[in-house]
Amino acid sequence: MSLSRRSVLRATAVTSGAAIGAPSAAAATAARPTTLPPASELNTGAHLVLLGTAAGPVPMQGRTGIASALLVDGRIYLIDLGHGAFDQFQKAGLSAAAVDAVFVTHLHSDHLADLFTLLWLRFGGVNALSHPVTLYGPGSAGALPAPSSGQPVATLAPDNPTPGLADFVEKSISASAYDINLRMRDENWPDIRNLYRVHEIAVPEVGASPLGEMAPLMDPFPVMSDDHVEVSAILVAHPPVFPSFAFRFDTEYGSVTFSGDTTITPNMVTLARGSDILVHEAIDLDIVKAAGLTPEQLQHHENSHADVTRIGPEIARPARVKTLVLSHLAPGSKEIPDSRWKSQAGKGYNGRVYVGNDLMHIPLGR
Template sequence: MCDHGKSMEPEGEHSGNSPAGGRWRRRDLLRASAVGGGALLGGGALIGGGVLLGAAQSAPAAHSATVPSAKHAQRQRGLELVLLGTAAGPVPDPKRAGISSALIVDGAVYLVDAGLGAPRQFAAAGLDRSALRNMFITHLHADHLMSYYDFFLTAPGRPAPVTAHGPGPAGALPPKEQGSTPGTVDPRDPTPGLKDHTEDCHAAFAYSSNILMRSVGSADPRDLVDVHDIALPAVGASALGDTAPRMRPFPVMEDKRVKVTATLVPHGPVFPSFAFRFDTDHGSVTFSGDTRPTPNLVQLAHDTDLLVHEAVPDAAMQAPGLTGSHSRASHTALSQVGGIAQRCGARRLVLSHIGSGTSQPIDSPQWTRTVKQTYDGPVTVGADLMRFTVTARS
């Protein structure tokens, strides 16, 4: 695999467990609402029988973008990005599915986030569920997680288990923002990580799963996912302190196709929140996750072939009250994204996890012009089911 930047060995690890102590089993306080409406969008019939669709067959440049076509043959070699969903936020968007992206590396699929409708988009892109190898969740906001468990409720047949990587328990809740009036859901365990979230989903859907295993021979969803909470290097990060201190990228996983590294990024009070980089023999792709500008991302994405970055209109940053303060603490203004990509040395920039912040549709030409003021590479304002072929720089 290709190396980048400085050494990526972790400086240490912590378990991510709550200071209050160990886990306990709870059947009476399940967070079934975390799955939300996503299960309704991910019917098993939508996933079965697909094949991997390749990128454009004649791509003279280092990158090319296409839309799906049934005429494309399955690619057994190469690196391709598919934007499954590009919407920002948990409110359903009639024109965009929830945030989710798929990387196809030599025929194997690696999923980054699983927002609302991700299994449906996975099927619409012609991806084969049996080719899904790993899932990576940047953070545990609902809009990145709504349809995560759908992939195990609706899997056709008995595919090999998927390995899921994501944040561990935060360990503490931040104080409320001025003007907010929060309660505390599940006060005995209010900050579960991805592994605990998955166990709760198993329990929440126990009746459906138990019936379907007995009546139609469905797979046991517990056999379809192996969850790993990502261990953090000892850099002084915490839910009640600095959620994303300066740090070196650290390794998450590696197989024969891809090496995945990560860094913490600042996303308001959310902890942990990750950006991910995928290095392959064919090139590299970096996902910003949800973040305000941070040098951690610039270091992670140094010389990346393709940077997938979030963007919020500048006007949203000036909104009054909690909306504006959340945007400023958690996201990157459109006018800032180009400069970030330029400092990274990214060969191409793709905007995803986007929204206008108003009732007006996104003006893609205007967004592109804004970014190009500070970035001299190719820019694409992402749309659902766009595909990009990626090749390494020579």
């Protein structure tokens, strides 16, 4: 199916008069979690695989860092690569040769901890990258916020204190040059620089800034398209990080929107409208408030993440999303039962709610 046809289908979904949060009969047979099938069964159709579902840079028992894979007719699109994502990629039986692109929502460590690992450990050898992978993500923020504590804080790399995605990858390669040079000479691995491209996503002129309004009301904008997907993005509010993107993938099998990290942001309704699946971050503020955090840490969580009780009625329902999948769970401990997450997210929303777990597989219907 052509991309233009896919765009028409998306527009139809957005403007249809379907009941809010009520999945269609056709959709009811799709978008249901299943056991992760053999990799060979993922080569046709479209499949969402949650590689990791935990929030934050600290590993949690039972969950690895946030990362998702969208497979479309055998091609792989990765959305964020948090800690442990590289191992999860292998456990899922996915092939690095099938990776076409990686999309980084924002430059927090828990979303790109394993990005360079994917390149570094798979630029040669077994199950290696076979063609250049395009990395899409933020450029430089351009400015640092004032310290939340009100006290002086040291500034690292004062000549370039807010490096973007291109600098992150380039500097990582430079720091790993000895190993890379050895493997190129000793094992005949290819030049790693020929196996990736970085595309820093330009922020549209909508009045957004790192020290002002980070996610003003706006329309989604195109990021990339190929024979399998159309990808669009929008700014979301995740202070103090700027820019922070949410991504939408439209395919002939359906649409999947990923919130990245964000508080409740009206732009999410705009981007996700009519999506078959919305993968949205969630925080249980009652548990977080009882965790003994510093005032600065608690303020960050309250200002920068989405209260699980508000996601259904304020995002999923008005966006007419068929299926809501909770991921990037904070706290990510498996000691918090899935039933608690599901009941809170489902208040005020009649669609399906699934609590994301590592290696969960959700097929999309045609």
